[in-house]
Amino acid sequence: xxxxxxxxxxxxPAPGALPTKGLFRIKDFNGCKLCKxxxxxxxxxxxxxxxxxxxxxxQYELAYGxxxxxxx
Numbered sequence: 001x002x003x004x005x006x007x008x009x010x011x012x013p014a015p016g017a018l019p020t021k022g023l024f025r026i027k028d029f030n031g032c033k034l035c036k037x038x039x040x041x042x043x044x045x046x047x048x049x050x051x052x053x054x055x056x057x058x059q060y061e062l063a064y065g066x067x068x069x070x071x072x
Contacts, residue, residue: 001049001069002068003047003069004047004048004050006052006064007035007038007044008045008060008061009040009041011061012028013026013043013044019052022048022049024049026046029044037066038065042063
């Protein structure tokens with residue numbers, strides 16, 4: 001299954017902090033940490049079963065982290 005990774009740039013994962021449609025899994029970093037993949041600090045990441053729309057990315061202040069192949 002292809003998943004799409006997005007990093008949370010401005011707030012930790014919580015209800016209302018990210019879109020729920022297509023949400024597969026969330027990872028909370030337990031604080032803001034530097035993510036070398038995006039060369040920016042992030043509070044966590046979210047995996048989605050669909051690519052998010054540019055407006056969703058902007059509205060929730062996310063950063064695209066690429067496609068991921070999830071083992072079944």
